[in-house]
Amino acid sequence: MTAIKEKTIAVKVRKDFPILHQKIHGKPLIYLDSAATSQKPVAVLDALRNYYEQDNSNVHRGAHTLSVRATEAYEGARDKIAKLINAASRQEIIFTRNATEAINLVAYSWGLNNLKPGDEIITSVMEHHSNIVPWQIIAKKTGAVIKYVQLTADETFDLEHFKSLLSDKTKLVTIVHISNTLGCLNPVNEVIKLAHKSGIKVLIDACQSVPHTLIDVQAMGCDWLVASGHKMCGPSGIGFLYGKKAILEEMPPFLGGGEMINEVFFDGFTCGELPHKFEAGTPAIGEAIALGAAVDYLMGIGMDNIHAYEEELTAYLFKKLGEIPNLRIYGPKPTEDGKGRAALAAFNIEGIHGSDLSTLLDHEGFAIRSGHHCTQPLHRLFNASGSCRVSLYFYNTREEIDAFIVALKDTIDFFTNMME
Structure with missing residues (x-):
């Protein structure tokens, strides 16, 4: 079964990713950093190139052929995203520069206008800075209070602690679907149901889930969901916000200017209809199309x-990492068949700094991440300045994992011998 899936997915698609077929420091590149950004298939590169070579024009503003073609492709991309996450309407998809901007849009448009002194925002200790800092800014401006859900003993989202934080002062819950450091799959469906019982709005950071698993926002029931294009085989500089239509209609515009208006007068303006109300100025047209x-x-x-394929890779990765002594992986262990967490592992090795480890591995052709992964508060809880992270996508293979483990063991031995 594994061999069949590997043949039909990883091996089959690798030809579509030109960047994977190169050497780094004379060694074949093995890319293990897809949680930071994914690689792009030829189809995406071609779409971007075709727009600039054949259809380059502004959208919505011209009757000529190039503008019509560009507009159709741009709005067609919105339809595709709506279908991917099963949005009820294409008007519920707002293009943004990235997930960070999407969260800031909600923070400044909804948060700044709805939160009052003493209101409470619930998030978690595992959040990406993009889902902490905007709310800290808004809390300071409005007098709202932020509360953080802690971790369980196995380093997952503590649902019982979450329940204890809910109160009549809670106005917003904003949490990550899958942690980019712990790899845990948070119980977002239950969180949303509990929050909605008390009329609390919920935002889901789905940057690490939309690229890897099927998302159904209608079944999930969230009020907002954000994702970044560059983590899902798309280009950088483009992301999207999903929001329930009724909520988006009530929210004031985030930015003012061209495209988001209906009419402009010397003494005021009227907003355009969704989704254009939140897309001021010339958008990233080529990036959206790509x-x-x-x-x-x-x-x-x-x-x-x-x-399903990534679950198999996850099980295999953790089995092989388990062979290495003194290696501390953050987050829960997967089941034997790879369920229960994402295809990534953030880890530290006793006595070896993560940046040193990743630098030597780079010289062997392995691209892994080291640092705090934009989760500094979480790393502080672990008394760690940072960690190494290996993250997989559907274009990775077991053979690459095997090669990584060999190189990791050799690198650890190198540092161990230096310290003796």
Whole structure:
């Protein structure tokens, strides 16, 4: 079964990713940093190039052929994203520069206008800085209070602690779906149901879930969901916000200017309809079109197929990492068949600094991440300045994991011998 999936997914698609076929320091590149950014298939590169070579024009503002073609492709990408996450309406998809901007849009448009002194925002200690800092800014401006859900003993989202934080003062819950450091899959469905019982709004950071598993926002029931294109085989500089139509209609515009208006007068203006109300100025047209091509590519493989294959890779990765002594992995262990966490592992090795480890591995052709992964508060809880992280995607193979483990063991031995 594994061999069949590997043949039909990883081996089959690798030809679509030109960047993977190169050498780094004379060694074949093995890319293990997809949680930071994914690589781009030819279909995405072609879509971006085709726009600039054939259709380059502004959208919505011209009757000529190039503008019509650009507008159709741009709005077509919105339709594709709506279908990918099963939004009820294309008007619920707002293009942003990235997930960070999408969270800031909600923070400044909804948060600044709805939160009052003493109101409470619940988030968690595992959040990316993008889902902490905007709310700290808004809390300071409004007098709201932020409360953080702690971790369980196995370093997952503590649902019982979350329940204890809920009160009549809670106005917003904003949490990550899958942690980019712990790899845990948070119980977002239950969190949303509990919050909605008390009329509390919920925002989900889905940067690490949309690229890897099937997302259904209607079944999930969240009020907002954000994701970044560059983590899902799309280009950088493009992301999206999903929001329930009724909520988006009530929110004031985030930015003012061209495109988001209906009419402008000397003494005021009226907003355009959704989704344009939140898309001021000339958008990242080519990037949005290329993101649409990325969605086509992912859906062509099948999100269920990607998820199932990554579960197998996860099980294998953790089995091999388990062979290495003094290696501390953050977050929960997966089941034997790879369920229960994402295909990534953040770890530290006793006595070896993560940046030193990643630098030597780079000289062997391995691209892994080292640092705090934009989760400094979480690392402080672990008394760690940072960690190494290896993260997989559907274009990775077991053979790459095997090669990584060999190189990791050799690198550890090198440092161990130096210290003796």
